[in-house]
Amino acid sequence: MAGTGTPKKSSPIHQYATYTNLAFEMGAVIALGVFGGVKVDKWLDTSPLFTIVLSLAGIAISLYLMIRSSLKPQKKPKNEQKNTD
Helix, strand or coil: CCCCCCCCCCCHHHHHHHHHHHHHHHHHHHHHHHHHHHHHHHHHCCCCHHHHHHHHHHHHHHHHHHHHHHHCCCCCCHHHHCCCC
16 A cells, blocks of 8 residues: 555665665775875875874764765665555
8 A cells, every 4th residue: 555654664684785885985985094194104204194194084084974974864765766556
């Protein structure tokens, strides 16, 4: 019966994939910050300065991305968007 007013919950697999993707994204951003900081430190011969600064920047950016994605309304899967009578 369409139009009962009770929204379907998204599947646990979809939720798991969403959070797994978020974890990999956060790890990649932080790793890029650390890697970039090490490279800049070697290039400018400034021991741990840019490694610390860019790793902290990577953490801040990843937290921003996490908060932004958690506040964004979730899209319904295509098979749930269609309302057939």
